[in-house]
Amino acid sequence: MNQKFKNILIAFFTFIGGLYFFLEFMLPKSIDIFGVTDFKFGHYHDDISRGVQVIGIMAIGLGVINIIRVHGDRVIKNKSGSTNSIALILGLFAMLVIEGIDLVQSERRLQPRRQLDAIVLFVAKIDSEYKAEHEVVTAKTVTEINDTAIRNIDALVSALNSLKENVDTGSGYLNTKFQNESDTKAGDVVVSTLSNAIVKGDALKEAYLQDPPISKEAMHVASLELIEALKVSGNAVSELTQINHEKTFVKKISHFFFEGLFVPLGAAMFSLLAFYIATAAYRSFRFRSMEAVVMMVLAIIVMLGQIPHGPLYVSPYLPNIRDWLLKYLNTPAFRAIFFGSAIAGLAMAVRMWLSLEKSPLSNEYQGDDGDCEN
C-alpha cells in the first residue's frame, strides 16, 4: 500500500477516534437534534469501548513477538547478555504454558456451576410458559402442558442426580475424596444442597401431576423454591470446585511462579530504591548553596515529622510543621508544575489527534535508505 495513503488512513482514523471520545465526554447524555428527541450520542459507547480493549489486547501478541525477536537474536548470535535473554525467554514460555493450562482448568472448574445456572434458567422458562399458556386452555391443552413440563422436570432432576453422583464418586472438580477435615464440609454442603434441590424438583413435579391442577400462583411459588435451592447449590458447587482447583498441580506451580518468585522479585526490585535513595541523599544533600541548605533542612524536618522518633525525641510539633510545609510550600509548587505539564500534555494530545507529530516509522522521518534521521 502506498505510504502516503497509509498515512492518510491512519490520520483519518486517529481524527475520528479522537473526535468521538471528545464529543462523547463533552456532550450531554441526551440531546434534541433535528427534530429527534432524546438522541444519545454515547448509545454505543460500551461496545466501542470494548472494541478499544480488543485492539489493546493485540499488544500481547506484539509484545511476545518482539521479545522473541530481540532476545532470540541475542541468544542465536551469542551476543553479550545472551544468558539473561535465555532466562527471559524460558520464563516467558514457562508462565505462558502454566497460566494457559490454568486458564483452561479454570473454565472446566466452572462447568458444574454453569450447568446449574442453565437449569435455573430452564426452570424459570418452564414457569413462564406455564403461566402464559394457562391463559387460554382446554382440558387437553392442560394435559399437554403438564406432560411437557413433567418431562422437563424429570430431565433437570436427572441432571441434578448426575451432579450428586459426581460428588459421591469423586469426579473431576467435584471430588471430595482427598480433602482435609476443613474442606470436607464444602463437599457435605454440596451434597445436602443438591439433595434439597432434587426434593424441590420432585415437589414441583408432584404439583404438575395433581388433579385438579393447583393454582398458577402456587405453581409459581414451587418454581421459585426450586430456583432458590438451585442457586444455593450453585454457590456450594462453586466453593467446592474452587477448593479442588487450588489443589491441582498446575495451580500449585502457578502459585510458586507468582507468589514464590514474581512477588518477592518485584518487591525486591523496588526495594533497591531504598538503598539508592540513601546514597543519593548522602551525596546530594550538601552545603553547596543556600538553596541546597534550605532543601536539606526541610527534607530532614519532613522525614522527622513522619517517624515516631521526631515527635518523641525532637519536638511534638514536628508533624504539624510537616503538614504546614506540605500544604503551603509543596502544594503550590506541585500545582504549578502540574498545570504546566497538563497544558503541555494538552498541546501534545491535540498534535497527536491532528497527526501533526511525525511518526518514527514514516518515510519523512527515515531517509530513503530507511535509516532514522533527525
Next chain:
Amino acid sequence: MIVKTNPESDIGNNATSLFSRIVSAIESIDRRIIFIFVAVSLSLPLVYDVSLAPAEMKTATSFFNLVDALTPRDDQIVLIAADWGPSTKAENQPQTTVAIEHLLRKRIRFALVSNIAFASPFLKNLPNEVVKRLQAENPNEKWTYGKDWVNLGYRPGMSIMIQGLAKTSDFHAVIKTDAFGTSIGDIPMMKEIKTIKNIALLMEFTGSTGVFNAWLQFFRIDDYIPPYVHGCTSVTIPEAYMYFVSKQIVGLFEGVAGAAWYEELLSRKYPQRVHGDALRFMTSLSFAHLVIIAFVLIGNIGTIADRICRCRME
C-alpha cells in the same frame, strides 16, 4: 647535601595530613557501607518485632473518621480499588489490609476491584487473612464471602472501565461475574447495588499516578461524586497531598506511615486487636530514616571540614 627539616613542622604536617584523610573519608564514604547500615537498620526491628507509637497523621485521621461514620446499609457498598502489585506491596498492602479490617469490623460491605492484573492474588487472599485474624479475636462472629465482601477481580481498560462503571444504570450488566465466575446477581450483597449512587465511598490504593488520576477524573456523574480516599506510596505523597488540600480526596494514607497511624486509631477503638504489619514496617522504616539523616549530617560535616582545611592551606 644535607637537607635540614623542622621537626615541629613535620608533626604539624602529619597531623594536617591525617585530618585531611579523615575528612576525605567522611566526605566520600563507600556506598557499600551505607547499604549495610540501611540493611541492618531495616531488618533488625523486623527480626526483633519492635514497634513504636507512630507519628500522628491528620490525613489518616480524616480517612478514619470518614470510614467510622459509615453505617451498614443493604443498598450501599464501599468500592476498594487495589491498583497495586508486588512492586509497591510493601506500602500498599498494609494500607489495604487496615482499611479492610476497619470495614469488616463495622460490617460495612465492600467490593474489591483492580486495574492491575498483578493484584488478582492479593484481592483474593487479603480479605481472607483479615477475616481469619478477626475470627480468632471474635470467635462468636462470622464474616462470609458474598455477604460481607465480594471480589470483582482484575478489570482491564483503565479509564474506559472506570467510565463504564460510573455511567452505567446497571452494574450487573457491566460487571457480570465476580472473580470466581459467580454471577453478580446471585451474590447477596450485590442485589441492590445498581449504579454509582450505591457506592458510599471509593477507596483507591496505588503507587501509580496515572491510575489515581483516572479514578479522580472519571468515577463520577453529573449529580453524584462518591467521597474519595486514597492510599499512596511515599514517593507520590507530594502529588496526592495537593488533592487532599483541594478536598478532591477527603482522606489520605501517606505511605505506610498513614497506615501505621490508622492502626493506632483502630487499636484505640478496639483495644483487643493485635497489631498488624503497618506498625512494624513503619518502625523499621523509621530507623532507616534516622540512618539516612545521620549519613547526610556526617557528609555535611565532612564538606564543612574540607572547606576549613582548604582555607587553612590557602
